[in-house]
Amino acid sequence: MIQVETLTKSFPGATAIEELNFSIERGEIVGFLGPNGAGKTTTMRILTAFIRPTSGTAKVAGYDVELHPLEVRRNVGYLPENVPSYGEMRVEEFLHYRARLKGVPRRQARARIEEVIGRCGLGDVQHRIVEQLSKGYRQRLGLAEALVHDPPILILDEPTVGLDPNQIRQVRSQITELGRQHTILLSSHVLPEVEQVCGRIIIINKGRIVAQDRPEVLRQSLEGGASLLVELKSPDAAPLRQEEAREALAGLEGVTSVDAEAVDGHVRAQLGLERGRDLREEVFRLAVSRGWILLELSQRSMTLEEIFVNLTTREPGEEEAARAAEEAREGVA
């Protein structure tokens, strides 16, 4: 439904996105993930034919965004970030205007509006003035607006930004629901959200795609291994020295990093482990051999959040190295 090839957009003095390549199949829900300023909104604006790319091509529903912008827009429902709308209009009136503008015939407009009002839970406010709506309702109105001409593709720019946790949950289930009938591209910097909703995630940073895959696969392939949380205490009243613990832990084979802090005379340490290593036994033995008391020992795999931070905060040089390592790994496999 969406094909993007070597898509580049530069503004005077800055490049917003650089040579993006991805495609989205019918029925997919794809999350577009990246820190602010990564180029998510720019990409979405190109896909809705709101702005033109500097180079490269983007096709939406089979239509090139530059050659057939109107066809593209007919097939896309777009929820812009911050959900702009005409404050002085009434909810129903606004939807009617948008429906007609998007080519819904007058006779069907009524039914369409009723449907999206019902679907987005706007029944209570349909006669209210948009300006007076709460943030939550306004967001729903934006979604209703995007849906009003029943487009096969939905492009949602930060659909949950500024909502409270309850509302976020609602929107999330709504998107899952919508995914049965629509192809959806949504952007976010809230990670659990995309992880739960999306079948696939595209992570973008500084205008480039740094990773794209299913969330489970991303987690597996990108995590530099699990991490281990250890809390140690000395057997007597004297507090355990942080340096001593750190050195001992760092000496274990397979430990890549140690992040230790002293808490109430205990030492809490977060160990970064090599890929596929399980060091719980070794840590236990170490504690026993030193006579320390092990208060806590738990292993956890990386959250998507950590992957994200890893991917988007890497220095350029590191990135290169990581990519080379990745390729080498793939070559072996």
Added chain:
Amino acid sequence: MSNVWQICRRELKSYFVSPRGYLVLAAFLLLQGIVFYLIVQAFSREGAPVGSIMQIFLGRNIFFWIFVLLILPVITMGLIAEERRSGTVELLLTAPVTEAQVIGGKYLAAYLYYVSLWVPTLLYPLLLSSYAKLDPWPIAAGYLYLLCIGAPFVALGLWASSLSRSQIVAAMLTFALMFLFFIIPVFLEEQARAEWLRNGLVYINLWNPAGDFGKGIVDSRLIVYCLTSTLFLLFLSARSLEIRKAA
């Protein structure tokens, strides 16, 4: 065409649901009322040509121009600038409509609003006709004159509004350009030495035709000038929206 009409209708509504629309209308009528009163008073002597009251009222007095030059920027300043400031331009231009349709709809709405400002003044000749017999055709021509000069000015305001996201900037720009449009031919015509220049300036003089129209002489030069400059300015406005897309 439906798109142009949808956009126009929304814009017209926005004029009339906000106090702004009525405030402008009321202020305009109040000022016009005062001017009309002053003109009538000046003519209220024995044997004065009552018929020329409307001629002076419609374009042949300096207040007319002051009000038109002040009120038009207020009508047009928000047309595009406000959509850009509030971000609704992103909705507007991600709907399946062309830039030309957007410009067409916006223009039509602002122009109709401009026309609506003048509708209540139709009462004035009605009022006068109860005191003297009036020839309707010069008055009709006088109103035609209003319709003519409003067209390029509204287009100018629309174009200025498409250049900035600030309504104030748009209004100032519109006022300045309108003022130049109006004053340059009037001023230069007196100064110009070269005959070709003087003859050329006659074509774009907006002040003089007011006299002719007021007498019932419909000057096609003015109509052509207003029409072509309107189309040109609308073209510029549509281009300005398209250029934004590439930026």
